[in-house]
Amino acid sequence: MxxxxxxxxxxxxxxxxxxxxxxxxxxxxxxxxxIKLCIIFLLLRLFFFxxxxxxxxxxxxxxxxxxxEQLTGNK
Amino acid sequence: MIENxxxxxxxxxxxxxxxxxxxxxxxxPLTLGLSFILAxxxxxxxxxxxxxxxxxxxxxxxxxxxxxxxxxxxGIILEFEFGTNWSNYSWFVGDIFGAPLAVEGLLAFFMESTxxxxxxxxWNKVGKKFHLASTWLVAIGASLSALWILVANAWxxxxxxxxxxxxxxxxxxxxxxxxxxxxxxxxxFTHTVTSGFVLGSVFVVGISSWFLLRHREEVMAxxxxxxxxxxxxxxxxxxxxxxxxxxxxxxxVQPVKFASxxxxxxGKTEAGLTVIGALTDSGERIGEKTxxxxxxxxxxxxxxxxxxxxxxxxxxxxxxxxxxGNPEKGIIPVSEMIERGKYARQVLxxxxxxxxxxxxxxxxxxxxxxxxxxxxxxxxxxxxxSWFDHPWQVxxxxxxxxxSFRLMVGLGFFxxxxxxxxxxxxxxxxxxxxxxFLWVALFSVPLAYLASELGWIVTEMGRQPWIIQNLxxxxxxxxxxxxxxxxxxxxxxxxxxxxxxxxEVSIMVRQIKNGPKH
Numbered sequence: 001m002x003x004x005x006x007x008x009x010x011x012x013x014x015x016x017x018x019x020x021x022x023x024x025x026x027x028x029x030x031x032x033x034x035i036k037l038c039i040i041f042l043l044l045r046l047f048f049f050x051x052x053x054x055x056x057x058x059x060x061x062x063x064x065x066x067x068x069e070q071l072t073g074n075k
Numbered sequence: 076m077i078e079n080x081x082x083x084x085x086x087x088x089x090x091x092x093x094x095x096x097x098x099x100x101x102x103x104p105l106t107l108g109l110s111f112i113l114a115x116x117x118x119x120x121x122x123x124x125x126x127x128x129x130x131x132x133x134x135x136x137x138x139x140x141x142x143x144x145x146x147x148x149x150g151i152i153l154e155f156e157f158g159t160n161w162s163n164y165s166w167f168v169g170d171i172f173g174a175p176l177a178v179e180g181l182l183a184f185f186m187e188s189t190x191x192x193x194x195x196x197x198w199n200k201v202g203k204k205f206h207l208a209s210t211w212l213v214a215i216g217a218s219l220s221a222l223w224i225l226v227a228n229a230w231x232x233x234x235x236x237x238x239x240x241x242x243x244x245x246x247x248x249x250x251x252x253x254x255x256x257x258x259x260x261x262x263x264f265t266h267t268v269t270s271g272f273v274l275g276s277v278f279v280v281g282i283s284s285w286f287l288l289r290h291r292e293e294v295m296a297x298x299x300x301x302x303x304x305x306x307x308x309x310x311x312x313x314x315x316x317x318x319x320x321x322x323x324x325x326x327x328v329q330p331v332k333f334a335s336x337x338x339x340x341x342g343k344t345e346a347g348l349t350v351i352g353a354l355t356d357s358g359e360r361i362g363e364k365t366x367x368x369x370x371x372x373x374x375x376x377x378x379x380x381x382x383x384x385x386x387x388x389x390x391x392x393x394x395x396x397x398x399x400g401n402p403e404k405g406i407i408p409v410s411e412m413i414e415r416g417k418y419a420r421q422v423l424x425x426x427x428x429x430x431x432x433x434x435x436x437x438x439x440x441x442x443x444x445x446x447x448x449x450x451x452x453x454x455x456x457x458x459x460x461s462w463f464d465h466p467w468q469v470x471x472x473x474x475x476x477x478x479s480f481r482l483m484v485g486l487g488f489f490x491x492x493x494x495x496x497x498x499x500x501x502x503x504x505x506x507x508x509x510x511x512f513l514w515v516a517l518f519s520v521p522l523a524y525l526a527s528e529l530g531w532i533v534t535e536m537g538r539q540p541w542i543i544q545n546l547x548x549x550x551x552x553x554x555x556x557x558x559x560x561x562x563x564x565x566x567x568x569x570x571x572x573x574x575x576x577x578x579e580v581s582i583m584v585r586q587i588k589n590g591p592k593h
Contacts, residue, residue, distance in 0.1 A: 018196025025137060025586055026195070029144035032578050039571060040148055048564045049155035052162035052554040060243070067166045067244040071551065072424045 085550050087561040088160040091568065093535070095152050097528055098572040102146025102579075104527050107221060107268055108275015108310075109139045110214035113194075114207075115302050121207045131295045132210075133198070134591035135279065138583055140195060145579040150224075152568070160561060164542050164552030169245030171237055171254065172227050179223035186216030218268050225267055229260035231543050232534075233328045239455060241426045241445050259328060262321035263534075269313040270530060273490055274523040276307025280497050281520035282587055284513035287506055292590050297506060304497035311491045318487070319382060325537075326383040326391070329544060331469055332537035334394045335476040337379060338367050342396040342404065344388045348378035351481065354474050361398055362467025367474070394473075398466045409466035412545075415453065416460030422450075459546045471539040479532045486526035493519055 022030070053063045113136055120128035154176070157165045165172070193201060193209035201209075230236075236253030237246040248254060280303045283296035326333040338354055339346065340361075352369035359366040380389040392406055400408025422444055429437035444450045463469065493516060500506045506513070538544060542552040 014196060014200060015192065017200070018192065023137075025141060025582055028582055029141055032575070033144050033147060036145075036571075036575065037148060040151060044152065044564070044567070045155060048560070048567065049152075049159045051158035052160075052556060053166060054158070063166060064243045064245070067163055068241075068423070068427055070163050070555075071167070071244060072420060072427060 084556065084558040084561060085553050087558050087565060088156075088553050089549065091160065091561055091565045092153070092156055094565065094568055094572070095149075095156060096531065096535075098568075098576070099146070099149045099153065100528060100531060101524060101576065102142055102149060103221070104271035104274040104524075105142045105278055106139070106146060106217050107271030108273065109135060109142070109278065110210075110217050110275075111272060112275055112279055112303055112306055113139060114211045114214045115306060116299075117207050117210050119302075121203050127294060128298070130591050131298055134295065135299070136194065137586055138282075140191075141579060141583050141586065143191065145575055145582075149572070149575070160554055160556065161542070161552050162554040164547060166245060167547055167552070168230075168543065169237075169240075169243070169247055171230055171234075171246055171248050174248060174251070175223040175227045175254070179220050182216060182223070183220045186212055186219070190216065221268055221271070222264050225263045226255055226257070226260045229257050229263045230254060231541075232263075232538055233257055233259040233324075234543055234546055238451075239445050239458075241423055241442055242430075258324050262317060262324050266314060266317040266321050267530070269310045269317055270487075270527055272310035273307055273314055273487075274527050276303040276310060276494065277490060277516075277519050277523035279303035280307065280493070281517045281523075284506075284516035285587070286590070288510065288513045288517070290507075293507070295591055297501060300497050300506065301501050304494050304501060308491065308494035308498060311487060311494060314487055315491070318484070323383055329538060330392055331394065331397050332471065332476070333383070334392065334397060335471050335473045335537055336480045336533065337391075338369055338473050338477045339379075339391060339393045340366050340395050342390060342392040342401060344380060344390050345377045346379040346383075346389075346391040347374035347376045348382065349374050349481075352477075354477060361395065361470065362465050364467045364470045365473075366394075367477075394470060398470065409460065409463075409469050412457040412460040413463050413466065416457040416462075419450075419454040419458045420461040422454070456545055459541065459543065459548050459551070462548045462551050468540060471537055476533055476537040479529045479536065483526050483529040483533060486522055486529075490519070490523065490526070 019030075053066070057063045057066060113132055116128055116132040116135065119125070120132055157172075190209040190212045193206065194213055197206050197209060234246070235257050236248055236250035238249045239245075240247050254260070279299050283299040283303070286292045286296040322333070322336075325336075334340075337346075337349060338352070349369055350373045352372040352374075354367040355370050357366045357368040377387040379391055381387055383389060383391050390404055392401065392404060396404065396406050398409050400406050400411065422441055426438060426441035429441055445455065460469075496512055497506075497516065500509050500512060540548045540550070542549045
């Protein structure tokens, strides 16, 4: 347990020190990454990119039926 | 079709996917190429103990980090688009796409994310060899990530290793081996990854040339040019070889794309390879498609036949053969493929009706047909043709494919020359006095990006109208959503990606100007 705790502590300190002593460009790109991920997952994913089949049909059977309908009847 | 530039849902969805993929691909090849260059440089540092090599490695690692960070997650948007804009396609491909992408996700997360952190935070904190191993693992991990994406993409061009389940309307993988060893996947992986190596090398040679032009960091610049020059030369020769192999595979599995790349309308033996040419309207038509003449043509006689069949008198089919059929050469006309596709679709319709009315015997019998090899080979493999009314609809935009291909290949040979000159001038210690070369190298950086994007344009535009070769055309794959919604997200993407690109370029330019000392 002590060895595990020590390993976790080492990994934590490794990352903590890394982020703490990060250069200006590192901080800048991390800011960009965070803004980008917020835009992609909180804005685009939630409001603009719903999964069409998941949001319109309740079960895989309904989704299958719909797609078969599209494949056989839609031209 | 998008070439008509109407504002339909299909065209906006295609435009959005193209935009996202093109932007995403601005970041990926530099990651692929630069990561290996870093690994080479750090290996030299560890072996020699020369601190200059450490400084050089750290400088290029900074540029790698900026590119890596800005590019992260831009590919995820493509997956969003699959679910929203291309739901029929997403459902139809089933787990074929899911499995490789899941492996890619795990690899990318565990290998790249973990070892990238060691690469950047680990200097002086972990042992030299462990750090070096991390750098190599990032490089290998980046290429392996690309492998899985390319396997999925290759399946769309040559669907193998699956069976269609009429009950779920999904393709189910029945041979992972066939999917991963798909000849298109092998060619695509080797060609794409090595082209990324070339781009990374051109980038390093170009930026190093800028330092030499400014009389700054000359030791770093010269050493970087040597490493990138050698790696670039080996990689660009590999690109040429893998491109040759890829062309042979395309000629076999996507002959219409191949004929379009060559603007070859009449099939022939001893077919020549057009090096340069200008397409003009011949006045003739295949259906509604223009037949082009090639003017100002420079051709290598017989080479196309040799490249595709291994024999000078080998027959290379043209678009007319492929559309109208050529019984002598065993080529089925597209009209026949349309009929076979319609038959396969009728079996699916009958299956669906039998299931709806509860006719279990017919349901079982019709369902079993999709498992029969004879039905798969002779009918289901043409399933996608059932959407077409006219044979000429299978022809992609010949000018786009023809010119993109020539420009890409031309740039590929130009890069070989660039690397030969870089190595040669380095050996003679005349890099600084050949300032023309340094300028050429600097302006070659955008050309490397252009060549890389052109490769994808040839691949994706050349296989139109298919989203899955022979099984599903693009217009059958799209979701039933409003074109306005796609237009809105298209505009959002233009803003988002342009902002990201400006951010990357500005941070990178600032860091390059700062040089390795900062």
